[in-house]
Amino acid sequence: MNPLPQPVSINLFVFFIWIFVGALGYPLLQKRETLLKPLALLLSIGSILLAYSAFLSLLSGTDYRFTVEGGLPGLLFHLHLDPLSSFFLLILGGAGTGVLLFSGGSLHAMSPRKKPGFFLNLSFFMASMEGVFLADDAYLFMIFWEAMALFSTFLVLTDRDRSEVRDAGYLYLLMAHFGSLLIMMGFFFLASREPSGQVQFLESLTFNAMATSTPSTGLSFLIFLLVLLGFGAKAGLIPLHVWLPRAHPAAPTPASALLSGIMLKTALYGIIRLLFGLLGLDHLSATWGIPLLLTGGLMALFGILHALLQSNPKKLLAYSSIENIGILFLGVGLAILYFKSGHPVAGEIALGAVLYHAINHAFFKTLLFLGAGTIIHASRTNDLNAMGGLLRRMPVSGGLVLAGILFASGLPPGNGFVSEWLLLQSTLQAWILSNTLFRSAVLLGAALLVLASALSAMGFVKFFGIGYLGIPRSEEAGKAHEVSFLELTGMGWLAGGCLLLAALPLTLLKGINHVIRSLTGHVFPDTLLSGGWIWIRPISAHGASYSPPLLLALLLAALPLPWVLLRLLRKPSTRTSPAWGCGYSVRTPRMQDTADAFGQPIRHFFPFFFAMKRRIPAPDEKDPLLELSVEDPHWPYLFRPLLRLFVRFSELADRVRTGRISVYLVYSFVTLLFLLSVLRWM
């Protein structure tokens, strides 16, 4: 056997580090808790190695397949490292490093009984995600996919003594299995095209074989649907998203950061791998892009509207993840639409924007989840309404979260803006589409995208403004203190990653170019790649252009300038006094805005997106009490009726079960008669 190329061997090495450290850590941590920090550092060193090798293999466009002994008879374990895998491994390693560093500092607060188990699940979870990206046949893919679902469920169930955590874990497991079932069916239809003999069927389970076969249009559409719903259940595709805002906040902070920031990307990986890689662009149709595009747009809007109503910071971020996944779906739909209607340039930009947004989201969402964890820990509550004034008490971590907020809001010069700008440039090409239906769908998608991104700015203003600014709303929030060095290092790593992604997008876009080439055979136009590291010119040399590094440099130069001028001219004297209280001398923290107040206009403007129950007290009531409950409409209108139907059905079925042996004997007899008559008739 030839020696493996360096990136591949590093990948396998990291995989085994994670497995071994996780397995060894369990007994070690039971004996000595203090070993947690070095063990977490070992995991994060593995993660850094992974990010480094993935970055190198992505830029060099490595495409390497190999097999490992094992698996089913007639089907070895197939593994590969192609540009798409490298890209997602870069996400895993890059954002994972920050979370693992953070967990080294934050887990000391966890109860000693839970620590070893959590550590084991965390490292196995990382390893199984790596396996998902490396697998090259359906069998191995499903093994890692299920392992990932299992270990993430264990992570969610860490605090299983609380009933809502158990409910969330159960719901998550249910959805994960529903999704896996659909994915397996998708693989089955992709594979079973030349059903001639047992061994050949197994061989057709490799991704290579799937990519070369040619399904009919009807079958392709079925596969398209199965893939979307199957991976959608993992990604939080509406209406299969209901587990997400429950499970993500229920997990301990590092785990919820990994779930929201990285695990959602495995679903995106699956969709891109199966649709573009295995099914192939030839078997897609432009019209299929429209439902994907519009669902994505609506999902983005739905997610951010619900985020704005949450007063639990982790829930707010989980709903904002639904928004971002919506944006990714929108981009994938846009890419399919453009590619299949003969405009590859706009399609490449859309697909490139999707991939870029995926890595951006991984970095800023993990950072924000870690930030949310720190303020929940510091103020000992998960209610934003009891926080406030934390920036003064936690200036470093607060500053890092502020950076994360600016990066996440899709505003220049942040990294989120780069991907949204690319996506918008792609929608702005709507005029080249000749089909009016396509054109209006793209425009509607663009409007939804912009509305969602403007709303997300408001959502993050709420998160930061209520949580970190103002006066503490509770005693605990007033006593908050800065987090440990290792936690800050983890958050700083992620903020640094965001900054690099914001300032130097072209380096990574060159890697994304390899991904797109290996998937679709098209490459970015020359103008985009010839911009050095300074200019992004996506469409043509004279078209729109954007230069993130120059903008960043200009802003950094311009911000202190007025300050210096002011100091030079005349240093103003400064004094502190109470804020203006309209002449009233009493000023309590409760006079500040609440988290719920931020949601009020949203409920007012978009009532369609919420299931609201409101009771306004009559004027003569003794104890007037305003009652308001806001809920995800999918619960009262879809899932609870479904659940009732299911219970009703099982109750009906229950009537058959009387408990008397004579009745059961009659059942057996009737069944026997039935089967015999069937045999007779055949």
Place this chain on the structure above:
Amino acid sequence: MDVGDPLFRTEFAVDVVDLFLAILTAPLLSGWIGTCRAVLSNRTPAGVFQPFWDLLRLFRKEVILPEHTSFLFRAVPFGVFGILSVSALFIPLLNIRPLLGPVADVVVLIGLFSLVRMLMAFGAMDAGTPFGDLGARREMMVGFLAEPATLMILFTVSLWSGSTSLSRIIQSLLSSSDPVHPSLMFALMAYILVFLAENGRLPIDNPATHLELTMIHEAMILEYSGPLLGMMEWSAHLKLFLYLLIGIDFFFPAGLPAELSPPAVILGIFLLIGKLMAAGTALAIVEILFAKLRIFRVPEFTALAYLLASIGFLIHFVLEV
């Protein structure tokens, strides 16, 4: 272009002049609008230079910081002013091909204005007063309502050039042979509505009151004082000026010097002053004629803007292709 190139040096000089002109003319424009409003409502105008005297007075005062604020409160005015000055570099004033123009297209500019809005909201919420929170919340709300309409306007305007670069849009409009573009007329109407909403003018927000139930922008800067307030006020003037400038570039680019020759530049300056004064007068008339809308009527206002811009977009394909 080479740094030693004489053309480069001329352009660089013009760009620097443009930047300082924008920063210095902005309060003057607000003064002109105030004068027009005063004349129209039968008051004695304070004069065009009043905003300068106000700024001078503020910069002489001491800074009073509210208790319990963090470093963010002090940083926000500098951030806001800095970002708006940088945006001025990308918007053509006299030179329709600013050297730094390719750094940012119109989408980036709109994004920078949103960044300003977000920073101001943070500054307002840092003091922890009900007014600041209220203003911040309302400002963010108006922002997200106006942004889809802004995008639709961009779509419509960029149809002529196929690009969102400002100088590219101006050049293709200047070289177009049609005297009237019906699609742009609708986009212009939509732009006026967005302009009013984004800059806190009547009928969305009244820049002249401090009535707690109605104010948005003033509520956000209530806790600022002295030089910090001066920076905020100056930024508001600058933002108004830049929005007006973008409007002129989009809809009335005629007369902007295509070449940097002295006669063309001088003509351009006079035309630009005329356009700005006309726009300021129109704004004053609008503000005199309309009363402030209830806050929950704002969505209808911005939906109208979105609709008008969409009509403009459709008309382009019906009439102009």
